[in-house]
Amino acid sequence: MNSQTQAILATDKRIDGKAISAQVLSEVAEQVSQLQAQGVQPCLAVVLVGKDPASQVYVKNKLLRAADVGILSVEHYLPEHTSEETLLSLIESLNEDAKVQGILVQLPLPKGIDEIKVLEAIKPIKDVDGFHSSNVGGLSQGRSVLQPCTPSGCMRLLKHVCSDMSGMHAVVVGRSNIVGKPMAALLLQANCTVTLVHSKSRDIQSLCQMADILVAAVGRPEMIKQDWVKPGAIVIDVGINRVEKDGSTRLVGDVDYADVWDSVEAITPVPGGVGPMTIAMLMSNTVEAAQRQHALVSMNRVDGSRESP
């Protein structure tokens, strides 16, 4: 990418997740065409249990983006009171279906279903969310595995404003399995010095003030104010919080965007920052999963071994 494009995608200080995700999606569309030319049609299975309104929107958007880039999708909508056993047997059948290369189970799952058991049931090579312990472990060892979409999207955004993060102090606020922990692993891989801050950390404000890169993923509306941020810091806001004000609902991040604006070197907005990247990286993972499975099948054809994807 030339510097002019880079400037357009990160206008001023605002890191434009919509524009950068569009670029990722156009790369993915190209990779899909290449796979199709080799006789492979990438296909993503999307499983939604229950009727959580936000999850329904995210799933709809995932299906739309898949169609945009030429990825086929199969949808499985299960009722709220689905048993764990039924869900596990659906995953088992998707694992065995050679036409499906990616499996995504939308989170959160209804109460009573063991989330970890379900995620562990997905074959690691089809785990386009990167949540299986084999992929989580591989990520922490720095191996090339399918990575969780939100943290890998954050890394793409960071690379737009900072080509070399080596030696920078990155502070990640929030230690969830789907964002905080894998984000810390990816920043470590980029040679940052990483501090992972959580609800039991002491003096969170002072820890944030030390950050060259600050990643906020706590789910507390506008918690991070100007006097939490070091001047010149790069801020990535993963929070998506709906707040009521004057009778209407608006979406805000974990960072008080207007308040920190003058201090930061660059910042992602909410909406239009990390959110669209999560979906673009899911498409990218689906293509990667399809490429890996195609390579395995071709290898098996050559050496006659029986390992199946």
Ligand SMILES: Nc1nc2c(c(=O)[nH]1)N[C@@H](CN(C=O)c1ccc(C(=O)N[C@@H](CCC(=O)O)C(=O)O)cc1)CN2
């Ligand atoms: N199986 C998964 N479940 C969940 C994941 C995930 O990565 N895999 N992440 C979140 C939800 N999520 C994707 O599933 C997601 C959240 C937000 C957005 C997004 O584009 N947000 C927009 C705002 C949209 C709105 O109005 O709500 C933005 O920030 O611009 C995309 C995907 C939990 N579950």
